[in-house]
Amino acid sequence: xxxxxxNQAQSPEFVISxxxxxxxxxxxxxxxxxxAEVDTLLAQHxxxxxxxxxxxxxxxxxxxxxxxxxxxGQVNVRVPKVRDRxxxxxxxxxxxxxxxxxxxxxxxxxxxxxxxxxxxxxxMQPALQALLGENARGLSANTVSRLKKQWEEDYDVWCQRDxxxxxxxxxWADGVQRQTG
Numbered sequence: 317x318x319x320x321x322x323n324q325a326q327s328p329e330f331v332i333s334x335x336x337x338x339x340x341x342x343x344x345x346x347x348x349x350x351x352a353e354v355d356t357l358l359a360q361h362x363x364x365x366x367x368x369x370x371x372x373x374x375x376x377x378x379x380x381x382x383x384x385x386x387x388x389g390q391v392n393v394r395v396p397k398v399r400d401r402x403x404x405x406x407x408x409x410x411x412x413x414x415x416x417x418x419x420x421x422x423x424x425x426x427x428x429x430x431x432x433x434x435x436x437x438x439x440m441q442p443a444l445q446a447l448l449g450e451n452a453r454g455l456s457a458n459t460v461s462r463l464k465k466q467w468e469e470d471y472d473v474w475c476q477r478d479x480x481x482x483x484x485x486x487x488w489a490d491g492v493q494r495q496t497g
Contacts, residue, residue, distance in 0.1 A: 339388045346393060350410050354396045357408050364402050372402035385419040427463060 354375065364372035376399035383390045398408040409415060 335388065339386075339391060342386065342388055343391050343393075346391065346412065349412055350393070350395060353410050353412065354398065354408055357398065357406075361406055364404070366401055370401075372404075373398060373400050373406050375399075382418075384413065384417060387420065427460060428467060431460065431464065 358371075358373060358375070361373040362371065366372050376397040378394045378396055381392050381394045383392050393413050395410050395413055396408065398406065400406040
């Protein structure tokens, strides 16, 4: 390799991080998977036709692009729209990117883990930015407090569940070490 080529490869405009490659690959793969989902829906309803032979269920552009927080950072997603001209109420909702999804499950699982490790609600945003990058938005102290309240409610419901019709086997062991001497 010549000196010029080495200098070009090390200059900032030629450096592509592994994170960027992974994030771009994930974004392309997600877009392809969503397109496959909508194609499957259209194929399932391809027999529905209007008078004149036109299809009743057709593509109708895209919803506005939205950002989803993932373990790789922010990934932008465009979900296709479908128009049902038959009046049967056929809609497309992606199973991969349901409506209102803003964070992947791995991020939702990360927040309680950080909280349990002693990160306070106020320190959550800087901790998430360190892990997910500068685009870790929507995870403010208020969001963490709201999630904590939901966890507490879920825990209270779990503690109050009826176990009277359940049968559990358990073993009680008591160990005492005795010195003989």
